[in-house]
Amino acid sequence: MQFSILVYETQSELAARNDASRQGEYWAAYTAYSRALAEAGVMVGGAGLQQPVAATTLRLRAGKRQVQDGPFADTKEQLGGFFLIEVPDLDKALEWAARCPAASTGSVEVRPVLPPPPSAAASTRV
Amino acid sequence: MAAASSPPSAALRAAERAARESYGRLLAIIAARSRDIAAAEEALAGAFEAALTQWPREGVPSRPDAWLLTTARRRLLDAGRRARVREDAAEQVAALQEALGGEGAASPEGLPGEGPTFPDARLKLLFVCAHPAIAPEVRTALMLQVVLGLDAARIASALLVAPKTLGQRLWRAKLRIRDAGLAFEVPEREALPARLGAVLEAVYAAYGTGWDEDVEGGDTRRAGLAEEALWLARLLVELLPEEPEARGLRALLLFTEARRPARRGPAGAYVPLDAQDTGRWVGALMAEAEGELRAAAALKRLGPFQLEAAIQSAHMERARTGRVDRQAVALLYEGLVRLAPTLGAHVGRAAALAAVQGEAAALAALDAVRGMEEMDVEAYQPYWALRAHLLARLDRYAQAREAYVRAVGLCEDPAVRRFLLERASALPEDATLPRARG
Numbered sequence: 001m002q003f004s005i006l007v008y009e010t011q012s013e014l015a016a017r018n019d020a021s022r023q024g025e026y027w028a029a030y031t032a033y034s035r036a037l038a039e040a041g042v043m044v045g046g047a048g049l050q051q052p053v054a055a056t057t058l059r060l061r062a063g064k065r066q067v068q069d070g071p072f073a074d075t076k077e078q079l080g081g082f083f084l085i086e087v088p089d090l091d092k093a094l095e096w097a098a099r100c101p102a103a104s105t106g107s108v109e110v111r112p113v114l115p116p117p118p119s120a121a122a123s124t125r126v
Numbered sequence: 127m128a129a130a131s132s133p134p135s136a137a138l139r140a141a142e143r144a145a146r147e148s149y150g151r152l153l154a155i156i157a158a159r160s161r162d163i164a165a166a167e168e169a170l171a172g173a174f175e176a177a178l179t180q181w182p183r184e185g186v187p188s189r190p191d192a193w194l195l196t197t198a199r200r201r202l203l204d205a206g207r208r209a210r211v212r213e214d215a216a217e218q219v220a221a222l223q224e225a226l227g228g229e230g231a232a233s234p235e236g237l238p239g240e241g242p243t244f245p246d247a248r249l250k251l252l253f254v255c256a257h258p259a260i261a262p263e264v265r266t267a268l269m270l271q272v273v274l275g276l277d278a279a280r281i282a283s284a285l286l287v288a289p290k291t292l293g294q295r296l297w298r299a300k301l302r303i304r305d306a307g308l309a310f311e312v313p314e315r316e317a318l319p320a321r322l323g324a325v326l327e328a329v330y331a332a333y334g335t336g337w338d339e340d341v342e343g344g345d346t347r348r349a350g351l352a353e354e355a356l357w358l359a360r361l362l363v364e365l366l367p368e369e370p371e372a373r374g375l376r377a378l379l380l381f382t383e384a385r386r387p388a389r390r391g392p393a394g395a396y397v398p399l400d401a402q403d404t405g406r407w408v409g410a411l412m413a414e415a416e417g418e419l420r421a422a423a424a425l426k427r428l429g430p431f432q433l434e435a436a437i438q439s440a441h442m443e444r445a446r447t448g449r450v451d452r453q454a455v456a457l458l459y460e461g462l463v464r465l466a467p468t469l470g471a472h473v474g475r476a477a478a479l480a481a482v483q484g485e486a487a488a489l490a491a492l493d494a495v496r497g498m499e500e501m502d503v504e505a506y507q508p509y510w511a512l513r514a515h516l517l518a519r520l521d522r523y524a525q526a527r528e529a530y531v532r533a534v535g536l537c538e539d540p541a542v543r544r545f546l547l548e549r550a551s552a553l554p555e556d557a558t559l560p561r562a563r564g
Contacts, residue, residue, distance in 0.1 A: 028547050029534065036535025040504045091263075094286050095505070104540045 002044060002086050002113035003093040009080035009106045014051055029101040030081075037083060042096065046083035077106045084113065149275035152195055154247035158310040160202060163251075163272055163300040169205065173198035248273055249365040250310040252358075255299075256324035257308050264299045266328040267292055273361075274354055284335035284351045319429075322366070326375045326431055329358045333379050355379060363418070370422035374431030377422065380415035381438035384408040396541040404445035412442060430466035433458050437474070452481035469501055473508050485519045492516065507536035511546060523553045 016022035030048065037043040055071040071078055080102065087093050090110070097108045149170070157166035173194045187193040254260075255268040267285060270276045278296060282289040302308070313321045333355035359376040366372045388406035391397055419439060422432050437458045444450050459475035472495045480488035492513055496503050503509040514529035530550035537543040 024551075025544065025547060028531075029543055032531045032535035032543075032547075034535070036505070036532055039532065090288055090291060091286070094288065098286055098538045099536055101540070101543070103538070 001089060001093075002084060003090070004109075004111050004113055005046075005083040005085060005093070005097050005100060006079060006109040006111065007081045007083075007100055007102045007106070008077040008109065009102050010077055013102065013105050014078065014080060017051070026101075033100055034083075036099065037085060037096065042085045042087050042092075044084040044086050046081065048081040049079060052078040080106075148191055148194070150248050150251070150273040151246065152191065152198065153272055153275070154251040155195065156198055156202060157272070158247040158250050161307065161310060162304045164297070164304070165202060165205060166198070167272070169198040169202040170194070172201045246365060247310070248361065249312055252325050252362070253312055253321055254303055254308050254310050256321060256328055257303070258321075258324075259302060259306060259308060260299050261295070262324070262327075263287075264295045265324065266331045267296060268299050269325075269328055269358065270332060270351065270354060271296060273358065276351075276354065281351075284332070286335075318369075319371070322369060322371060323429075325362065326371060329355050329362070330375060330379075330431075332358070333382070352383065356383060368425060370425040370427050371429040371431045373418040373422035373425075374429055374433075374435050377415040377418035377435035378431055378438060380411045380418065381435060381442060384411035384415065384442070390541065394541055396539070396545040398545075399441060400444075400450070404442075407442065407445055409445075412445070415439070428461070428465075430462060430471075433462045433465065437462070452478070456482045469495070469503070469506055470508070472498075472501065473506070473512055477512050480516060480519075485516045489513070489516045489520065505536055507533055510536060514546070514549070518549070518553060523555065526550075527553055 013026070016026040034043070034046070037046075052071040053069075055069075057068045057070060057072050059066040083100075085093060085096060087096065090112075093110050097103060097110045100108045102108055153163075153166055153170050156169060157163045160166055176197055177190070177194060181187070251273055252269055255272065256265050260268065267278075267281045267287075270281050271278060278293055279289050282292040285292070287295075312318070332351045335351045356376075356379050359372070359379050362369075362372040363376050384407050385399070385402060387408065388402035388404070389397055397403075415435065416439065419432065419435050422435075437455055440451055440455045440458065456475075456478040459471065459478045462471045463475050473492070476488045476491040476495065479491050492509065495501050495509070510529050510533035514526050514533055517523075517526035517529055527550050530546050530553075534543050534546045534550070537546065
């Protein structure tokens with residue numbers, strides 16, 4: 001089964017990325033985590049995301065476009081990255097989520113991935 | 127004086143513990159008779175609810191436990207009468223009445239006293255929770271819920287399982303017990319060791335969930351279940367005084383618990399076992415553990431938990447003599463891998479070998495573990511941490527660094543992560559790399 005691991009980081013943790021006294025440990029921890037996922041053969045994909053301030057959010061409402069600087073929601077914890085993993089069940093996914101560095105300071109969301117969409121022909125039938 | 131000086135949370139915990147003790151004792155009696163844990167839980171919950179409304183009005187009964195038991199049994203009977211789902215409902219009700227009218231029960235007037243006169247059916251309940259027909263991963267959760275009355279959400283957190291999933295598994299397990307008619311009894315002599323092993327494993331697993339908690343002023347109501355596991359281990363020794371493995375488990379948990387104050391430095395840094403300040407180990411717990419180990423040895427039936435406890439004891443001799451008898455530890459691990467060849471035992475044995483046969487031999491032992499069937503080391507953090515340590519001692523720094531990185535990636539505890547990262551960055555450049563002459 002495929003699961004997404006969504007990494008929600010606190011402002012303090014995100015700030016560590018650019019803090020000379022903290023960034024060594026910060027990046028080492030995430031690099032090690034990614035390597036462990038890969039070497040255990042469970043990593044399917046994933047990416048680290050730039051800081052929330054680098055985000056742009058778009059909405060279309062009643063024909064009007066709204067484009068805002070910043071992330072989707074102004075929450076205390078922000079999405080910092082995600083992993084896609086292939087494991088037998090949710091229990092295993094949670095084990096891996098617990099190893100994510102953000103688990104002890106922020107939050108880690110685990111959500112099953114939808115099965116791939118059907119063929120193009122099938123998916124146009126409504 | 128005690129009342130004035132103990133904080134409200136301690137008093138609350140004491141009250142909770144008392145309720146917990148009653149809960150398990152009562153549930154065990156009801157469930158053992160009806161063999162339907164879920165129905166027993168509901169009946170008992172109803173009885174507690176009834177107590178909350180009636181006792182303020184009518185006063186607390188002189189024997190609250192007996193009151194709860196009678197009330198719960200009455201509710202169970204009524205529920206049985208109302209459930210007309212099967213054709214033989216009338217027969218069921220009759221059987222239930224007969225069962226509830228058996229030993230330990232009575233009319234409201236002639237209730238048996240508390241304590242020894244109530245049959246302690248918790249042992250039967252523990253054994254049925256560890257029945258081979260119950261999936262191993264559910265056993266711990268089941269025991270904690272039915273014997274201690276712990277909230278399922280809390281159990282789920284501690285065991286790192288989604289609450290919904292755990293709820294479903296517990297439900298299915300109780301159905302299994304009821305529908306398959308699993309016996310509520312202490313197994314016969316031949317089957318006892320294996321079944322007891324399963325019970326002890328489940329309690330040990332519960333203890334492990336409380337291992338990574340912060341020490342300083344940590345709220346013991348948080349995710350971990352160390353206190354509950356210690357309590358269950360003590361209960362098992364009380365209920366099975368002639369079983370050395372029960373004492374072995376209790377000793378193991380006590381030794382481990384004794385080290386809790388020493389496991390973290392003042393700033394929360396991780397402190398490995400051999401570097402711990404033995405002055406911070408809790409002497410009273412160690413003494414209790416030694417007592418259990420001695421009592422177990424007198425019963426002359428060796429087992430894996432006794433061996434693990436003995437290994438802990440050997441490590442903690444350092445408090446008394448200033449050193450650890452490495453030969454003894456290595457020997458104990460040899461015994462352990464023969465009796466209980468788990469991944470943990472194999473890795474522990476390899477670590478012990480390093481001190482008596484050198485790092486190369488230990489590394490060879492580790493490599494051998496990786497090749498064993500059913501030994502999945504890929505996500506087993508202690509394997510990689512040990513491997514890194516051994517490679518570093520053998521001056522194979524590049525490989526050590528890789529192993530450290532792997533170990534870091536498998537850590538849950540940020541303090542351990544930091545410790546390993548520091549070790550990795552302290553490594554010199556690889557001595558085996560060719561150096562330019564000049």
